[in-house]
Amino acid sequence: MDKLTKKFRSRGHRITQSRLAITDILSRTDKPLTVSEIRRSLSQRKVTVDKVTVYRELTFLVREGIAGEVDFGEGAKRFESADRDHHHVVCVNCRRVEDVVLRHDIAAEERRIAQKKGFTITHHALEFFGLCASCR
Amino acid sequence: MDKLTKKFRSRGHRITQSRLAITDILSRTDKPLTVSEIRRSLSQRKVTVDKVTVYRELTFLVREGIAGEVDFGEGAKRFESADRDHHHVVCVNCRRVEDVVLRHDIAAEERRIAQKKGFTITHHALEFFGLCASCR
DNA sequence: TGACTGATGCAACTTAGTTGCATTATGATG
DNA sequence: CATCATAATGCAACTAAGTTGCATCAGTCA
Numbered sequence: 001m002d003k004l005t006k007k008f009r010s011r012g013h014r015i016t017q018s019r020l021a022i023t024d025i026l027s028r029t030d031k032p033l034t035v036s037e038i039r040r041s042l043s044q045r046k047v048t049v050d051k052v053t054v055y056r057e058l059t060f061l062v063r064e065g066i067a068g069e070v071d072f073g074e075g076a077k078r079f080e081s082a083d084r085d086h087h088h089v090v091c092v093n094c095r096r097v098e099d100v101v102l103r104h105d106i107a108a109e110e111r112r113i114a115q116k117k118g119f120t121i122t123h124h125a126l127e128f129f130g131l132c133a134s135c136r
Numbered sequence: 137m138d139k140l141t142k143k144f145r146s147r148g149h150r151i152t153q154s155r156l157a158i159t160d161i162l163s164r165t166d167k168p169l170t171v172s173e174i175r176r177s178l179s180q181r182k183v184t185v186d187k188v189t190v191y192r193e194l195t196f197l198v199r200e201g202i203a204g205e206v207d208f209g210e211g212a213k214r215f216e217s218a219d220r221d222h223h224h225v226v227c228v229n230c231r232r233v234e235d236v237v238l239r240h241d242i243a244a245e246e247r248r249i250a251q252k253k254g255f256t257i258t259h260h261a262l263e264f265f266g267l268c269a270s271c272r
Numbered sequence: 273t274g275a276c277t278g279a280t281g282c283a284a285c286t287t288a289g290t291t292g293c294a295t296t297a298t299g300a301t302g
Numbered sequence: 303c304a305t306c307a308t309a310a311t312g313c314a315a316c317t318a319a320g321t322t323g324c325a326t327c328a329g330t331c332a
Contacts, residue, residue, distance in 0.1 A: 014298045014309055035288075050312050055289065057310090073207040073261065075320070076288060089255050098253050104240050113264060117234050119225050121266035125209065128246060129261070133254035150278060150329045171319080186281050191320065193279090211289070212319060273332105280327070288319075296311070302304095 004066070013060075018042075018049045022057050023066065031097035032070045032078030032088070072127060091132035100128065140202070149196075154178075154185045158193050159202065167233035168206045168214030168224070208263060227268035236264060 004023070005015055025041045026033070033041070035054055042049050049057075058079050061067035068082035072090050087100045110121045140159070141151055161177045162169070169177070171190055178185050185193075194215050197203035204218035208226050222235045246257045 009299080012300095012309075016298075016310065018311080051288095052290080052313080053311055060310095069209070071207055071209040073205070073213065077209065089249055089253055089257065091255065092258070098255075100249055100253070102245060103248065104245055109238060109240055110264060112239060113225055113236055114266070117225055117236070118269035119227065119234075119264075119266045120272050121225065121264050122228070123266070124262065124264045126262045127260060128249060128255075128257050129259050130250070130255045130257035136256055145330080148278075148330090152279065152329075154280080187319095188282080188321080189280055196279095276329105276331090278327105278329080280325105282323105282325090284322085286319100286321075288317100290317075291315085292313105294311105294313090296309100298309075299307100301306085 007064075011064075013064075017047060018053055018057055021045060021047045021049070022054065023061065026061075026067055026079060026081045029080065030099075032068075032072075032080035034074075034076045034078050036076070038079070070127065071125065072129075087126045087128065089128040089130065091135055092129050093131055093135035096132045096135075098132075102126075143200075147200075149200075153183060154189055154193055157181060157183045157185070158190065159197065162197075162203055162215060162217045165216065166235075168204075168208075168216035170210075170212045170214050172212070174215070206263065207261065208265075223262045223264065225264040225266065227271055228265050229267055229271035232268045232271075234268075238262075 008015060008019075021042055022038065025038055025045075035051065035058070038054055038058075039049070039051060042054070058067060058069075062069050062079070062082075065082055067079050070078045070080065070088065072078060072088075084099070085101075087102060089098050089100050090096075106124060106126065110124065113119065114121045144151060144155075157178055158174060161174055161181075171187065171194070174190055174194075175185070175187060178190070194203060194205075198205050198215070198218075201218055203215050206214045206216065206224065208214060208224075220235070222237050225234050225236050226232070242260060242262065246260065249255065250257045
């Protein structure tokens with residue numbers, strides 16, 4: 001029994017077809033996916049899952065720390081595996097996405113802001129936008 | 137005739153009641169506003185403006201560089217005056233927003249990424265989330 | 273004071289995301 | 303292996319964000 005299965009079962013959660021399929025889709029993609037992209041991918045695999053279930057599953061995976069949520073300001077959230085700490089560069093023309101690992105330590109900036117503003121900072125969102133080599 | 141009026145007229149744009157009211161609302165607020173907040177503010181001023189007009193006006197103001205668009209991942213975009221270069225800390229509980237001016241030069245990071253990824257980077261989005269002093 | 277055309281309102285629409293409720297099925301237990 | 307509690311699901315109906323087409327209105331310039 002793999003690690004994830006164990007984690008789920010120990011918390012009273014079940015291993016279902018949709019859960020397996022959605023986590024698998026997220027783990028295989030190299031860019032964050034919207035709900036409609038995930039649904040398209042599910043139907044390609046002949047897995048029938050209602051959209052409500054997809055939303056609920058994603059909420060669940062984010063809460064469990066298995067998936068991460070990003071927002072490129074497109075009017076729909078995107079989801080990806082949460083295993084890496086990175087940001088993205090998005091081509092505003094072709095929507096190509098590449099991962100970016102910052103050189104600078106944002107955590108230090110967060111501590112400074114927390115100190116100055118009296119906030120407890122839990123997370124941040126940082127995405128870069130522009131044109132990729134082929135769209136330029 | 138003020139500077140903005142001049143700018144508008146020179147480009148063939150007109151000074152209308154909605155345009156004046158919306159730019160005024162944005163200039164007076166200390167936090168970015170959603171379309172529905174702007175509409176609420178408009179009706180408080182007894183200015184009747186259709187929601188379509190508000191959307192079109194905001195698109196216009198962003199295109200003209202007068203307003204800026206931010207997205208806190210709430211499912212609705214927010215708009216603010218575009219005069220300052222800053223980011224935000226958002227309290228996830230009470231939605232209080234404070235401006236943040238970064239100490240670190242993001243532009244340098246952008247240049248590094250552009251170089252490495254072959255992108256031309258035009259802009260970025262950076263927001264911090266957490267709990268404010270009173271919500272903690 | 274026209275007339276050109278930018279701005280507006282209305283209706284109708286698309287799409288993202290949510291909620292309530294009845295039903296199904298996973299997996300722990302005896 | 304059968305049972306059962308409840309996690310997960312599907313469906314229908316809904317809310318809210320944002321968009322489009324088109325006829326009409328109203329700033330602005332000459």
